[in-house]
Amino acid sequence: MSKETLWEKQSRTNPKQAQDYIERFAQLRAEGADLHGEARFVDALLPRGARVLDAGCGTGRVGGELAARSHAVTGVDLDGELLAQARKDFPGSRWEHCDLATLRLRDADGNPELFDVVVAAGNVLAFAAPGSTGAVLRSLAGHLAGNGRLVVGFSLRKGYALGDFERDAAAAGLVFTARFSGWDMHDFDADGDFIVALLHGAKP
Template identity: 40%
Template sequence: MDGSSRTRWVRERSEQQRREYAERFVRIAAEGRDVDGEARLIDAMLDPDSLILDAGCGAGRITHALGVRGHRVIGVDADPLLIEAGREQHPGADLRVLDLCDLTPDVGGPFDLIVCTGNVMTFAEPGTEPAIITAMAGVLAPRGRAVFGFHLDRTYTLADLDEQAGAVDWRLEHRFGTWALHPFTSESDWAVSVFRG
């Protein structure tokens, strides 16, 4: 089965919508707005020259930003359209078409950190999320970190994430309300969760 067909992202969006999304952060950056908040936080969590997996990398914005900061980064996404756009936008970035269920040590690693931003887990095909977390655990270095960010108004919940992370022996280390480290509270509509392997 084509990996992209196992995602709600592709199933629920037209090709035009996916192309527009691929250009979204290019437009935001051109307006002078910040598009590197996630990368700054991840960079601060790591030693220089760390090996990072950008899981569900889209058009490679974070892959590129972390590479510029001196890390070795591999970006993977199930949507070939987004990977194609990312290769045009960020020449030299290591961007690959791959469904997260299909992560194996052949991809690279073990990774010092896996970052999964932009509602990636909420766009996975329902029911595949435990397989994705298990696949991630298989490529994460011992004591490595996995960082997830997503909106809380989706069908995939923090309780789901915590349960699935616990099943692979990941421990919740931090939870923030934004990538800028605002506290996570009962009023938060977004969560950034940091797990330690």
């Protein structure tokens, strides 16, 4: 049985968590807030029509924008309420109920489904079940195509320390390509409160 994620734990104590999240971003969108920094970052890495896995997709905010930019998007999340919103707002993409720590997507021939980019934005790693971040990174690494890249962004103030992330990434066979302090690609500050990391699988 999978461990309870921090998002699931918070949802038990606050059943309105998912709806509050949906409403908060709807309000930001109505106010004209820029909600697409993550999608612009990822889109800049890709040719048109690339295969994208939005890991911890939530309402599809990132994946939906990438689909609008011509990419083939699959989104996965554990929260059924957020997935329902993603399916409503972005019906042209695929949205699956999955646990990232045990993620095993398969293609039509039963082989592991591979992607040009796997993106985990919105503090996905920080919300993982305690002790499961290594398994999550191994699962995501296992869905990278040969030249595929993993993009993650999360707050370093939510309990998942930079050193732990580096060790988990190395254990998953991932190599850092670049690090930034945010989606606007400012230079990374190890004493800052946010990291955006670009990684790839270790070459044989």
